[in-house]
Amino acid sequence: MTNNKRQQxxxxxxxxxxxxxxxxxxxxxxxxxxxxxxxxxPPSETITYGVIGNGGRKDSGLRGKKDFERIxxxxxxxxxxxxxPDGKTRFTDYREMLERKEIDVVCIGTPPxxxxxxxxxxxxxxxxxxxxxxxxxxxxxxxxxxDAVKRYGVIFQIGTFGRFGxxxxxxxxxRKIIKYGLIKDLSDLVASGxxxxxxxxxxxxxVDEIPEELDYDLWLGPAPFKxxxxxxxxxxxxxxxxxxxxxxxxxxxxxxxxxxxxYGKDHTAPVRVEPGPAPWPQHPDCVGxxxxxxxxxxxxxxxxxxxxxxxxxxxxxxxxxKVSVDDLDEExxxxxxxxxxxxxxxxxxxxxxxxxxxxxxxxxxxxxxTLMNLCNLAVRLNRTIHFDPDKEVIVDDEEAARFxxxxxxxxxxx
Amino acid sequence: xxxxxxxxxAGAPTAGGTAAAALGALAAGAMATRAQAADERDEKLAKLxxxxxxxxxxxxxxxxxxxxxxxxxxxxKLIVMTGHxxxxxxxxxxxxxxxxxxxxxxxxxxDGHRKVVAxxxxxxxxYDHSDELKAFVCRQLQLCGREQEILALARLLHSERLCExxxxxxxxxxxxxxxxxxxxxxxxxxxxRRTTLVNALGRLRDKxxxxxxxxxxxxxxxxxxxxxxxxxxxxxxxxxADALLKAADANPSYERDQATDACLxxxxxxxxxxxxxxxxxxxxxxxxxxxxxxEVHERCAALACLAEVLGxxxxxxxxxxxxxxxxxxxxATARTAVDxxxxxxxxxxxxxxxxxxxxxxxxxxxxxxxxAHVVLxxxxx
Numbered sequence: 001m002t003n004n005k006r007q008q009x010x011x012x013x014x015x016x017x018x019x020x021x022x023x024x025x026x027x028x029x030x031x032x033x034x035x036x037x038x039x040x041x042p043p044s045e046t047i048t049y050g051v052i053g054n055g056g057r058k059d060s061g062l063r064g065k066k067d068f069e070r071i072x073x074x075x076x077x078x079x080x081x082x083x084x085p086d087g088k089t090r091f092t093d094y095r096e097m098l099e100r101k102e103i104d105v106v107c108i109g110t111p112p113x114x115x116x117x118x119x120x121x122x123x124x125x126x127x128x129x130x131x132x133x134x135x136x137x138x139x140x141x142x143x144x145x146x147d148a149v150k151r152y153g154v155i156f157q158i159g160t161f162g163r164f165g166x167x168x169x170x171x172x173x174x175r176k177i178i179k180y181g182l183i184k185d186l187s188d189l190v191a192s193g194x195x196x197x198x199x200x201x202x203x204x205x206x207v208d209e210i211p212e213e214l215d216y217d218l219w220l221g222p223a224p225f226k227x228x229x230x231x232x233x234x235x236x237x238x239x240x241x242x243x244x245x246x247x248x249x250x251x252x253x254x255x256x257x258x259x260x261x262x263y264g265k266d267h268t269a270p271v272r273v274e275p276g277p278a279p280w281p282q283h284p285d286c287v288g289x290x291x292x293x294x295x296x297x298x299x300x301x302x303x304x305x306x307x308x309x310x311x312x313x314x315x316x317x318x319x320x321x322k323v324s325v326d327d328l329d330e331e332x333x334x335x336x337x338x339x340x341x342x343x344x345x346x347x348x349x350x351x352x353x354x355x356x357x358x359x360x361x362x363x364x365x366x367x368x369x370t371l372m373n374l375c376n377l378a379v380r381l382n383r384t385i386h387f388d389p390d391k392e393v394i395v396d397d398e399e400a401a402r403f404x405x406x407x408x409x410x411x412x413x414x
Numbered sequence: 415x416x417x418x419x420x421x422x423x424a425g426a427p428t429a430g431g432t433a434a435a436a437l438g439a440l441a442a443g444a445m446a447t448r449a450q451a452a453d454e455r456d457e458k459l460a461k462l463x464x465x466x467x468x469x470x471x472x473x474x475x476x477x478x479x480x481x482x483x484x485x486x487x488x489x490x491k492l493i494v495m496t497g498h499x500x501x502x503x504x505x506x507x508x509x510x511x512x513x514x515x516x517x518x519x520x521x522x523x524x525d526g527h528r529k530v531v532a533x534x535x536x537x538x539x540x541y542d543h544s545d546e547l548k549a550f551v552c553r554q555l556q557l558c559g560r561e562q563e564i565l566a567l568a569r570l571l572h573s574e575r576l577c578e579x580x581x582x583x584x585x586x587x588x589x590x591x592x593x594x595x596x597x598x599x600x601x602x603x604x605x606x607r608r609t610t611l612v613n614a615l616g617r618l619r620d621k622x623x624x625x626x627x628x629x630x631x632x633x634x635x636x637x638x639x640x641x642x643x644x645x646x647x648x649x650x651x652x653x654x655a656d657a658l659l660k661a662a663d664a665n666p667s668y669e670r671d672q673a674t675d676a677c678l679x680x681x682x683x684x685x686x687x688x689x690x691x692x693x694x695x696x697x698x699x700x701x702x703x704x705x706x707x708x709e710v711h712e713r714c715a716a717l718a719c720l721a722e723v724l725g726x727x728x729x730x731x732x733x734x735x736x737x738x739x740x741x742x743x744x745x746a747t748a749r750t751a752v753d754x755x756x757x758x759x760x761x762x763x764x765x766x767x768x769x770x771x772x773x774x775x776x777x778x779x780x781x782x783x784x785x786a787h788v789v790l791x792x793x794x795x
Contacts, residue, residue, distance in 0.1 A: 095668040101708065124671040126711035151678075153714040153746025180788070202509070205501035224553070225578060227500045227546070279467040280474055281514025283506070284553065288467065340787040343780035355745040356779040381517050382471065399520035399557050407582040410606070410613035411637035413644055 047352050049130070050103045052094040052118050053110030054080040056235050057132050061159045062107050067349040070107075072097055076215040077234075092215055094118050098125040105352065108132060111237050112244040113223045116141035117412060119156070119362075123148040128352050129362075132159040133253035135369040137244060140405035142366030143392060144414040149362040155355070156362040157348040162258030164345055164359055171262055172342050173324045178301065179264025180339050182332045183323060187300030190318035191259050194307040195251020200239025202286040204229040222408035226285070239287045245376045246287030252305055252372040257360065260371065263301065266364040269371060269389035270295035270303065275378040276314065282380045293375040298389070305375055377403050459492055463511040478518045481511065482527050486534040489515070493535065493551065498544035509550075516558045532558045536566035545575040552579035556586045563587070564595050571599040577607045585614045593620035600626050609638045616645025619683075624651040631657045640672045647676030650683025655696060663703055674700060674712055678719045685723035693723040707740075714746040721750060726758045726765055733769070736776040748777040752785045759793055767793055 050072035051059045062068045074091035075081045081090040091097040098106070098121055106122045108115060108131040116136050122129050129149070135158060136142040149156045166175075177183060206227035210216045216228050223242040226232065237243040238250060245252075260266060276292040292306035292314045304314060328336055345359030352358075370392070377400055378385045386395040394401040408414070462481070468474050481488055492512050497505030519528040536559070538551050548570065555563050556579075564587060570580035584592045597620060600611045612630060615623040623645075630642035631654065643661055646654035658680055661673035677696055684693040697720040704712040717735055721728040732754060735747040751773045759766040770786045770793075777783075 098671075099667055101666075121668065121671065123711070124675055124715075125668070126708065150746075150749055151715040151718040152711040153742055153749075154711060202506045203501050203503045205503070206499065224582070225549075225575075229501065277469050277471060279469045280471060281467055281510050281517060283467075284509055284513040284550075291469075338791060340784045343784045346780075354778075355741045356777075357749070357781050361781075381521075383521055397520075397522055399517070402557060402586045407585040407614065407617060409578055409582075410610040411641045413613055413617060413641070 047104050047128075047349065048102055049105035049107050050074065050091075050097050050100065052097070052106055052108045053114065053132075055109060057109035057159070059107040059109065061130050061132070061157075062105070062348075065349065067353075068105070072100060072103060076218045077211075077213050079213045093218065095121060098122060098127060103127060105130060112249070113137045113242065114221050116145050116414065117222060119145045120148050120414070123152040123154045126152065126154065128155040130157050130159065130348060131365075133257070133365070133368075134244060134249035134372060135253065135365045136373070138403060138406045139370050139373055139392060140414060142362075142369045146362040146366045153355070155348070155351045155358050156360075156365070157351070157358040158253075158257065158360040158362075158365040158368075160254050160257050160360065162254065163261035163364075164347070166258050166262045167345075170322065170324060174322045175262055175264045176339065176342050177264075177323050177325070177328065177332075177336065178299070179266075179342075180335070181299060182328055182336055183299075185300050186297075186323070187302075188317065188319035189300070189321065189323065190302045190304055190316075191263055191321055192304040192306070193252070193255030193259055194305060195255060196247040197289050197307045198239065198247050199288055200236060200246075200286045201231060202283040204231055204240075204285065220409065222412035224409060240285055241287060241380075242285070245372060247307065248287075248290055248293075248305070248376050248379070249369070249372040251307065252375065253365075253368055256303070256305065256371055257364070257368045259303065260368055261364065263303075265297065265303075266361075266367055268297065269367055269387055269392070270374065271298050271389060272296040272384060272386055273374045273378045274384040275375075275382060276306070278379060280382045288379075290375070290379045293378055295371060295375065303371065305372075373403075456491065456495070459488060459495065459511075460507070463492070463507050466507060466510040466514065474514065475518070477511075478515055481515060482519070482530070486530055486537075489531060489534045490538065493538055494543070494547070496547065496550055498547050500546040500550075512554060516554050520558050528558055529562070532560065532563050535559070536563040539566050539569060545573070548576055549579045552576065552583045556583040559583055559587050561587065561589060561591050564591050568595040568599065571596070571603070571607070571611070574607065577603075577610050581610050581614045585617060588618065593618050593623065596620070597623045597626070605635075609635070609641050612638065612645050613641045616641065616648045619649050621649055621651070624649050624654070627651075628654060628657070631661070636669065640669060643673055643676040644679070647679035648683065650680060650687055652680075652684060652687075652689065652692060655680060655692070659696065659699055659703075662700065674704075674715075678715055681719050681723060685719075690723055694720060697723070710740055710742045711746075714743055714750075717747060718750045721754045725754070726762045728754070729765060729769060733772055736772050745777050745779055745782075748773045748779065748782050752782060752789060755786070756789050759789065763793055 046069045047067050048069050048071045049062055051070060052074045054073050054075040059070055072089050072091065073081050074094045074097045076092055078084060078092060083090060085092045087096065105128045106118065108118050108129065110118065112134050115131055119129050119131055207229050210228045214233065219233055226242065232240065239246050274294045278289050278291040282288040290307065292304060295303045306314065325333065325336060346356050348358045374385055374387060381400055385397065385400050388395055394404055462477055465473060466477065481492065492508050495505065495508035496512055515531055519531045532555060535551050535554050539548060552567065555567060564584055567580045567584050570576040581596065584595055593615065596611050596614050600623065603611050612627055615627065627642050627645050630638050631646065633639045633642060643658055647658060658673060658677045662670060662677050664670045677700055681693040681696040697716045700716040701713050717731060721732055732747060732751050735743050736751060738744050751769055755766040755769045767790065770790050773786045774783060
């Protein structure tokens, strides 16, 4: 671990030692102000990172950013790391890469079935994390990562940035009012997003010749063993349930992340998720199509996600898509003024240097993934799902409940 | 592809002895009749499921209800029609049908049908089907199986190929019978199968498995070793504390990180069992082992665990961290301290208030300030 991340703060006691007692007594300066001057990593110092998953996305979230320097790469396909692993700059097993002290950050560009575990292990190794979306394959993965990020004090940023653009005064009012429940009934409020609706091939016969450069067992990792077929790897895996949730989670994370931020839902999840009509049943291996999914939160607000050729018309009433202080009564206005203002979002580089939570943090990413995974589940099961956002369990549906925490292939576990 | 549970390849279990001759003739006749009937069902079933998948959900429901009405023989036929080879193109429609049927009978209020489907799935393990077909069946039972199917699944735990899907299905069903089935297979298991079983028992937090799993805490195989330590930590096995702490007292490595995490899992587990003093010892030992500057993240995790277990009794440690010169420790602790304040607010409002004031002073992180102010507002009422 680079020492430059362990900047020692100037203690209050040290500060007072350089000033007169009288002057000091008159001007006690809070620790964090002292820290602001002394604790930050010098802007000139580079943050080093290693890539886990050097395929389509690679390190596109960090590449070219002036603060960051790539010093290692890991992929289970040695063609993607430019040759045989050397234990220093090229790896096929990310666990070995995590042991390199010189790496400050990991940039995770693997498929989603391989997001949670590298995040967890990176946190345990004291590395900050940049992780591509969609975040996780199932709900308890996101909870495990959010908890680990908090416990180990590492910084996390998801690979989508729309929320950074939701900073107008209207946006901030909207977020503050909804986040703090200043309007009790929001059943006429609907926010919506959408995406593409592609699917894969449901027939993936075994192909005996696994490419020499690919460690298929490690590629599968926690996913169930299924015989090799080239469509299981290198992007087309997107359309198979074992690895991720298709376009719904892929585009869903992009469109829902800024939405959930805008509507103050970074720390909660819907209580009810209802699927609209789409071709059914879904194939057990291959992701199918969806039309619209209506997600209702405890305050009545609805989030609607829809897409593609099967998007049926959603004809339920939606009166408004935003609220403002003008919608508050007197009591609500008083409470609005008393509550703290919405914190500004911190970009990843600043977050790493100042050890503050990044704008696209793990808890928020987990809640977006929860929303999208519940959407997929409702579509797969073709029925309304009821969810407890505090206990994070599915209610009154034993089969659906089994999708919240899915057993991993050994030796992997959360 | 025409397949039947009564075909030579997937033949029914046979009897032995002299009585078998008579029975055999009868059986042969019965099998032939079954084969004829099965062929008819092949055509009929194939035609019935041809429209799947469909966005006419009423039509889909009608198809599934017809299959259910045709009984377990029809369901069994469909299962075999999914194909012995994975990805068989002719198995695509049958897979839609079987999988759709599983979801259909698992909907709340349909338990009677669910039992029939689950039982029929489990019965397929009696036949000489391919491993890939049986793996597919395991995946369906992972969703619709219950206690009653555990015994059938457990018979697959000896198989190198099928141990994993069977274990995952049993693990998803959960409960004491599931744990007992996995535990029962453990003593004779070696290699990958042993790792699979230990992993699952750890996930289920099966205390009764701890004595057997302790044998693997320093196994030669690295995967098994790491998984055993995870399992014992997750189970909350107090008798493993020394072994886990010893594993955490090693040179820096991925494996040491896992051992440390196992120690903290153990501490949390002991906290849940009301053994706060034992949990505290483990947390403090970990903090003691991690004094280096670049190990601050583990000190943070140990402190967070301590606070979780001790609550208000951890405030001295939390406050000390909030006053630390180390920015990582300070900011990380500020985030968890807000949770601590929230947790103790009801019974210790004065301490919670003081803690939050410390938090506001110790960090410039606006998100933490926002969260802390909200809790303070609630405290003020």
